[in-house]
Amino acid sequence: EAQVTQNPRYLITVTGKKLTVTCSQNMNHEYMSWYRQDPGLGLRQIYYSMNVEVTDKGDVPEGYKVSRKEKRNFPLILESPSPNQTSLYFCASSAGFSYEQYFGPGTRLTVT
């Protein structure tokens, strides 16, 4: 089954404790992206990747890092989480930039 998976689905952590949210897709997609969704603001793009080793900032990259060492994986790293990073996070992939994006089920992160 074609899918995008994210782990963990739910995470409660404390300020400053480094964490990684994993994202994996099995569709051999080149384009992958991370978004955060906050009430009233919609989805905002954090980082995107056009292919392996090619990443770039979206609209809200501050406080986040990404890497794309393999085509299927695109982890999101929060080196020092803060409460304002409490949000619902989605990973997505697509065959190319102008194509439909397939989303993972989301990761609900709470930073206390």
Next chain:
Amino acid sequence: RKEVEQDPGPFNVPEGATVAFNCTYSNSASQSFFWYRQDCRKEPKLLMSVYSSGNEDGRFTAQLNRASQYISLLIRDSKLSDSATYLCVVNTGGFKTIFGAGTRLFVKA
């Protein structure tokens, strides 16, 4: 001004009604356009792509007006199952994806 703007609604309509959503975008270099549907904080799913010539998928019709920089979605014969948030999505010339904040639709029996 937001890059992609939508009326947040909510739109409350009876079953069988026709409802239209509009979305405007500010970047004239934008390349591709979509409508996604999102149910109750679940992952967004593609409803349809939007083309300049207009396109239809069953009860749903999407239009793109590049000159005026807006996108529309028309839903005919609304069903209870159409209740959701509809997201306007624009891919800009800089390889970024911009989502509108979404329009909430409630279809009542």
